[in-house]
Amino acid sequence: MKEVNTTVQSFKESIFATMSALAAKNEAINLGQGFPDFDGPLWIRDLARNSFDGKNQYAPAMGVRPLRSSISNYYKSFYGLDFDIDSQITVTNGATEAIFSTCLALINPGDEVIVLEPFYDSYLAAIKLAGGIPVPVTLKAPEFSFDLKELEKAFGPKTKMIFFNSPHNPTGKVFSKEEMQSISRLVIKHDTYLVSDEVYEFLTFDGLKHLPIATLEGMRDRVITISSGGKTFGLTGWKIGWITASEKLSHAIRMVHQFNTFSVCTPLQYAVAEALSKLDSYVPEFVKQYGELRDFFIEGIVEKGFKPIKSEGTYFVLVPTPNGITDIDYCSELIKTKKVASIPLSPFYSKSNEGENYIRFCFAKKKETLAKALMNLS
């Protein structure tokens, strides 16, 4: 029989699935996978329950109007960005579909796409399936900033776009305005697009504020901004994401979306629409809750002798591996001997072997889960 798609043949099972399976086999506490082990707020789940009557048929492909309207309102009130409800906002099946539809809509075979590594794993798969050529640029540990000369060299006549993610998974870094300005200057100079993955936009700590890169001068129509209700409301299984982009780019993305997922779960869209209208009161609570979990876990592992890298945002924290042990071996060792699962960093890289020096813990877990893990790590 003939072979399946050759690009797909090169894909492996994701590291999250591998480590979760190993964690389950060893009955380890899973601080690997990036989602809470508790439900999102009851009031949002109640909103969903209430929207199950009369809202059960296909939603419009671009998303229900109340949700697009709430998205438009929060971009305006939080960031001063104006997106047209009808032509510049598209609801997707989570940020993952948003990434995929964007790549298929914008990339022609042979186009180069710059990815800052370590990167979220779906970027590479989406770029490759669209026929694009990933061009990795390594963020330098432990600050995880880029070397401007190296980034400059990565841009060329074939560059179609660059992936950018802040707050950043897996490092927990929040990029500075100066770093974003440097990237923006290159994007404008080389007339390219930028995909900005902002799924952790509301999860910044220590008074840091998220700044969408689309707000920088000259960037509004070059940026495809992606976010996720699953992350913002701690309801990752809902898979309600969205894209804000210029009319031209939104149109192209919608052409892919209509033949892929077509439309997204109708009742949950209504619930997220309502939840987004309450961000002003919700976000401070959300940041406080996750900030406390971060402090509890980080203080705990520091006491155990680990030397974590400061997590400025997201719900992840990196820990260096001990000398002479690589990330994958260290993760396996922690699962087997301490019954605590984490994620090795090397699968987040395609060029550098820097990832061998770090593992990632997720602290979006109940305090008792984190306390048990800390006891095990003694």
Ligand SMILES: Cc1ncc(COP(=O)(O)O)c(C=O)c1O
């Ligand atoms: C950086 C980043 N982008 C995108 C996603 C996917 O988000 P969603 O669950 O909305 O598809 C995740 C999920 O872990 C992520 O960490």
